[in-house]
Amino acid sequence: MEQAILLIQCPDQKGIIAKFSNFVFEREANIISSYQHSTDPDGGRFFMRMKFVFDNERYPEASLESDIEELASTLDAVWQIHYESKVMRMAIAVSRFDHCLADLLYRVRSGELRVEVPLVVSNHEDARELVEGHGIAFHYLPVSKETKPEQEKRFFELIRDSSDFLVLARYMQVLSEDFLTGYGKDIINIHHSFLPSFMGANPYRQAYDRGVKIIGATAHFATSTLDQGPIIDQEVGRVTHKDKVESLKAKGRDLEKLALANAIRMYLEHRVIRYENKTIILG
């Protein structure tokens, strides 16, 4: 037996749920959960996440997938399938501040996040002990204005084949469009503000200067436009006039850890769908 998560999107039309639930029913599979979303039932876009258990001896993955493709093509649908038995591989990049990294590694080790971490890349040496203490390969790739293209190339080669997605856990370097395009897989970034407020550098300083009463953190997909990719999760917390930049940073660290961990948890459950610079969280 195998458990699968099927993600589908297509133009909204009558009968989609019926067709896919029939498809699954005919293969004697048991639906564990099923979520749908329509941007607009009259001619919008339809999204579905269906989790089911099937007998992969009678219906091997390859034949299941070719059958799905056949059905999907009749609906003009794009689809992906993920199998429970296959564990995702998450590469992580970090600079100096390692609170998100330490938080993620703890969640991985304790089994809360079911994911492999093949390696951590950093432009600083600071996190080496933490990473190697978890038995994970640490790659120190210092960067300067001059060496940036070369450094990115090495970074890229390290993660290209070894990872299914990349997490920027407070990696303070902007990645080039070539890197993003070349990698082709999802990149999740944590930005230390409530986007779209305070994009760019020093968001806690910006928040302090503006005198906001609530700060936030935003986990989002990195795209070629800095801090403007689809938002996955946001967390917020109250602050007061007593907070200086340093205490905003301290309070913010807890929000960053939470937003990033939530985003990755949902991502690993294949609940996060990107659509038109937004995310749909199914379930």
Place this chain on the structure above:
Amino acid sequence: MEQAILLIQCPDQKGIIAKFSNFVFEREANIISSYQHSTDPDGGRFFMRMKFVFDNERYPEASLESDIEELASTLDAVWQIHYESKVMRMAIAVSRFDHCLADLLYRVRSGELRVEVPLVVSNHEDARELVEGHGIAFHYLPVSKETKPEQEKRFFELIRDSSDFLVLARYMQVLSEDFLTGYGKDIINIHHSFLPSFMGANPYRQAYDRGVKIIGATAHFATSTLDQGPIIDQEVGRVTHKDKVESLKAKGRDLEKLALANAIRMYLEHRVIRYENKTIILG
């Protein structure tokens, strides 16, 4: 054309979604949204809320319903159907504190809550002006220990046929089991604490005495066991050592209004399902 919301629950089994989505598809209805929940895909209970638009000239409500019954019986399913064109009727009871009542009446008048309010019952005169100012009938039913059975009888007669459900918007009288059973429809109560903390009388005083740092309010279905019915919504807010009982009450009023309004909104959308002294909120 008519819009319907179909609520189903039955023992979990393969093919339920397929059967109902086929049912709808075969009648050329368009599913607007569909939510499911299984308490346990291996032999638990299955719940579904399906919203669809159908042509009630070709498929009149009566025939639709008899077809549903036929399908449901094969699945051992319990079901309800609600039609968009039929507006629910909400009776309200209140005692002295009218903040929840005023909040609800504003939301009804502004169109935020789509519901009729046929009458308001109170054991005090205080809210008469507010209620009648909204053009709603106000019934003053004073109560004492001696007159309680008689008062409840009049209360019951007023709401029995005129309402589809009853909201206790800070009605500070315990309703007898006879009343609850006789009425037979849903009763939503707002309790001014974060249940199960501080059941019974004077919850803000209890919260003050315990020194909690967060207070709450709970909207729940009233049952014969005081403050122990299924919880629909809870809202919370921070307090400090500076708060006295009076300021807890003031802060709590905003939580009460919010929890009750949210619960009613979800109830009117037929998203709230009672099951084993809990609620399932579909969607």
Place this chain on the structure above:
Amino acid sequence: MEQAILLIQCPDQKGIIAKFSNFVFEREANIISSYQHSTDPDGGRFFMRMKFVFDNERYPEASLESDIEELASTLDAVWQIHYESKVMRMAIAVSRFDHCLADLLYRVRSGELRVEVPLVVSNHEDARELVEGHGIAFHYLPVSKETKPEQEKRFFELIRDSSDFLVLARYMQVLSEDFLTGYGKDIINIHHSFLPSFMGANPYRQAYDRGVKIIGATAHFATSTLDQGPIIDQEVGRVTHKDKVESLKAKGRDLEKLALANAIRMYLEHRVIRYENKTIILG
């Protein structure tokens, strides 16, 4: 006996608290509460709010104030004093959406907000019944591009002497710098976003387009730079991909009411101090 709230600000220096608490002690007054804030104890700015009860027969207000002035001048301090017996007067302006207005009027009538409302000004007729139902004068001042200067002039004349501060409870007209300067008193605005995100028009549409996972509302002092005045309170709430612009507006209304009511409550308690485009909330 009279209760007073004394607000002081001055360059930070040793002995300020000692001098003022001695001052009060020598006049046999009883300090009810006292809050201080220093932007930086080494040469920053010092703020204090001191609430005390004094015998105004022995120490009449006028002599108390001239004594304060004498002390304050030795510390280069700016100060204000407010007496419990004097109730503030709050003018309100509103356009079409009256949820904040209705919320405020309920809070005033129920005694939660201790303030007089001499009048409500609107560029629409919609709120007349609500306002007059509370026995408050309603002034309809329609505005067009051409009549704006004339309309503002009438608005100004209505509130200049009759109010101590002005609340813009979803008044959708930008006030001219002349108006702001001429009025000279505080103006509190509610902006329907989590500033500085989504300044300007249609913030819920902006929030929808950006795909944020949390929306907010901001109560702030109006200044000549739109939506950039000192923030008093912010409230936030979660939203999902299921929310359309309309449901963001509905959820946002509750945040707006709360943020504005909280800001006004603190303002009426004289806890809100403006400093360098921020607010300090004492206590």
Place this chain on the structure above:
Amino acid sequence: MEQAILLIQCPDQKGIIAKFSNFVFEREANIISSYQHSTDPDGGRFFMRMKFVFDNERYPEASLESDIEELASTLDAVWQIHYESKVMRMAIAVSRFDHCLADLLYRVRSGELRVEVPLVVSNHEDARELVEGHGIAFHYLPVSKETKPEQEKRFFELIRDSSDFLVLARYMQVLSEDFLTGYGKDIINIHHSFLPSFMGANPYRQAYDRGVKIIGATAHFATSTLDQGPIIDQEVGRVTHKDKVESLKAKGRDLEKLALANAIRMYLEHRVIRYENKTIILG
């Protein structure tokens, strides 16, 4: 120069702030911050936290303290003083679940919490590697019904002189009244529910069974009455009908970490005052 935090409590009376701020002023000390709280200005209890910098060469600690004692005795005041240069020592006890422990150790190592951790005690071996990896002594003290008194004795001897306070970071053993009394110093516990809801064992199971829509965690002082000591901080988070006991636990872990870390941070800043089974958080 030294920085001190002076904590005072006494019957409320006129002139307390004046006397203490004079006291400090006369010693040429600079007040950094000062917070007061009165349970009731008419004959209640008064609390003050005053942070100041003084020249400890001219006014050595011993003479400062004897002067404070002299003043305090005239006001019937109880007081404590803490010096910035002295770092507190926090013993930690843990059982199997080490998420709070790992979180605390990270915060200590990163400098966010300024505290020494002399040792960690556990009735299980699980956390040894984590603790020793931070260079901290780990004491394994297994416990059974029979060995409990003996185990507590060893526990007690380990922490009695080596620690200033004890943190129960998910230590699942009830400490005897003898232990509590013998230790005499503060013990901070994290309870994995929103107290007073769900006291005792398996609170997440209790929360699941009750069907609450919000769960919480509570950091409080341990007293001889289980889960009923003064509350320091509470954190809450939303859950839904989709959450099983396991996911409540996962969500709860983040609340527990946050509540405990916040409580310890405030405790280390000497902001937390115990009074009548409640806490007053000054500042």
